[in-house]
Amino acid sequence: MSRELWIKAGSVLAVDPKASVKCPECGEADLAVFDTRAGKDHVERHMRCPKCGAYNALYENISFD
Numbered sequence: 001m002s003r004e005l006w007i008k009a010g011s012v013l014a015v016d017p018k019a020s021v022k023c024p025e026c027g028e029a030d031l032a033v034f035d036t037r038a039g040k041d042h043v044e045r046h047m048r049c050p051k052c053g054a055y056n057a058l059y060e061n062i063s064f065d
Contacts, residue, residue: 006047008057013045023049024056 005024009031010065017033029051035043038059046057 006056009047011047011057013047014060017045021047023052023054025049025054026052028052042059 002024009021009024012021013031013033015024017035020030023029023031026049029049031047032050034046036046038044043062044057045058045060046055047056
């Protein structure tokens, strides 16, 4: 079940990294989100729960072609 919830969380945060999204694991805290560069046209969007420590990331294309 949590796989689908992580996919939903990632879909929301891919569009708006400042959106309030509850942790897919514990459901008790909003995910903390930060990006790191992953090449010249990609970023990794890291999502971590400050309460339970659950973590996931997505790889996002940022090219404007």
